[in-house]
Amino acid sequence: MKLLKWFSFRGKGDKSIARKQQFIAQKISRRYCFSAVSLFALQSVVALLGSLDLVIPDLPSPIPFEFGRAIHLGLADLWPLIGTMGMVFFFTTAELNREIHSPRLARWQYWIVxxxxxxxxxTLALRIGNGREYLEGMPIFYAGICLALALASYNLIRTLLTDKRNITPASAIMTVGIIFLFLLLIPNTITYRNPITDEVTKFWVVHLWEEMAFELTSAGFIATFYVVSGLAPRAQVEKWLYLEASMAVVGGFYGTGHHYYWIGFPAVWLAIGSLVSVLEVIPVGMLAIMTYKGLKSVKVRSNREKLTLWLLLSSVFYHLTGASLLGLFITIPWVNLYMHGTYVTSGHAHLALFGSLGFVVLAGCYYILSRGSEPTLKGYKRGVLAVFLLNGGLITMASSLLVAGFIETYFWRILGIDFMEVRLLINPYLIMRVLGGAMFTLGDLLLSWRIFKAWQTTKNKKL
Structure with missing residues (x-):
């Protein structure tokens, strides 16, 4: 019973957020969010140039395609990580209505990460890397990021233990998410001679970061926002939060099994990964239903909250479609056998990583950086336009990659046609991907500018 009291929402928790009291940690969190949005703007430009280089191989570039791709993948992992750190500090203090254990440690952590x-x-721009896909940076640098995550984990744990009776579910789950980010990255600071060990530990970041650790941190933010904005009652959010947390941990750990089969594990892991992946759809479906009911019963009046909600709704949509349902489809063993490693995987990755995670981190960063200001109607409309451009660009890119992947699967994997002949067949769809990337980049830069303006308006205010 005592444990249950620790993890129950306090009635005064919502009011503490509404009063807009600001702690030192919340001011520090703005640094994280601003840096994350800046790196996000850089990522879309890098990705657009890379997709263009893929269809025009002789395009002059100071950075070779393989290193440009490595930078793009590195940005895709690290800007959400940096933004998430800021969001966790901000919303943990808001939930608990008190300062974190050590603001100074949070500052040091920012500079380290x-x-x-x-x-x-x-170093990747200088063509220095380890050749390990998705984690091409030198291991010493990932050890540095581990240090930052270790400091964050310690800081958050000490914060929660200061007053155990008033721990809220959102603050506890966000802290657990940061701890998992730290624990799953530690093995990737070591170089392995065994290729199976190397691949397994790599998927703990490539798959488990997004499927489990980031799921927990994002769930904490969504829960807090829904309660504060009145989109869902506290009791309903609490039930969903517990389910989301348990499914994320179980589904994340065992759902990764559909990757293990292809790197030397027994075939049973392919079945386990596919079956357990079904569990991950349940909390996402509940979130969609909860959001629908909330929008029917509550009218959000603040333009700031509306723009935040547009970003969150985008995340919910891709979480349900691109991450959960499409991910479930391509993990079916008989489908996975032919589609694994084709452009279908790339299309799923775009929808799952940016679609479900990127949008929610942008929502949190915008909410934090715009605190204390309300966008004008004109500014709000431009923000919504940016969100639509991001969605249009992402759907165009992902659809092009999925069609290219289906063609690649059928003609190359099933019919056995020469790879280069198939490459010519899918080239038009890769060109469409470039057009989608251009639309996405335009939306990215427009939204980043709106967030920058909000940050500029509020940076000197005493909030």
Missing amino acids: MLFSVSIFG
């Missing part, structure tokens, strides 16, 4: 993240991008 930024130093080692920029070091990864800089």
Whole structure:
């Protein structure tokens, strides 16, 4: 019973957020969010140039395609990580209505994670890397990011233990998410001679970060926002939060099994991964239903909250379709046998990583950086336009990649046609992907500018 009291929402918790009291940690969180949005703007430009280089191989570039791709993948992992750190600090203090254990440690953590993240991008731009797909940076730099996550984990744990009786579900689950980010990255700071061990530990970041750790941190933010904005009652959010947390941990750990089969594990892991992946759809469906009911019963009046909600709704849509349902489809063993490693995987990755995670991190960053200001009607409309451009660009890119992947699967994997002949067949769809990337980049830069303006308006205010 005592444990249950620790994890129950306090009635005064919502009011504490509504009073807009600001703690030092919340001011520090703005640094994280601003840096994350800046890196996001850089990522879309890098990705657009990379997709263009893929269809025009002789395009002059100071950075070879393989290193440009490595930078793009590094940005895709690290800007959400940096934004998530800021969101967790901000919403943990808001939930608990007290300062974190050590604001100074949070400042040091910011400089550490930024130093080692920029070091990864800089060395890759200089063609220095380890050739390990998705984690091409030097291991020492990932050790530095581990240090930042270790400091964050310690800081958050000490914060929660200061007053155990008033721990809220959202603050506890966000803390667990940060701890998992730390634990899953530690093995990737070591170089392995055994290729199976190397691939397994790599998927703990490539798959489990997004499917489990980021799921927990995002769930905490969504729960807080829904309660504060009145979109759902506290009791309903609490039930969903517990289900989401348990399904994310179980589904994340065992759902990764559909990757294990292809790197030397017994075939049973392919079945386990496919069956358990079904569990991950349940909390997402509940979130969609809860959102629908909330929008029917509550009218959101604040333009700031409306723009945040547009970003969150985009995340819910892709979480349900691109991440859960499409992910479930391509993990079916008989489908996975032919589609694994084709452009279908790339299309799913775009929808799952940016679609479900990127949008929710942008929502949190905008909410934090715009605190204390209300966008004008004109500014709000431009923000909504940016969100529509991001969605249109993402859907165009993902659809093009999925069609290219289906063609690749059928003609190359099933009919056995020469790979280069198939490559010519899918080239038009890769060109469409470039057009989608251009639309996405335009939306990215427009939204980043709106967030920058909000940050500029509020940076000197005493909130």
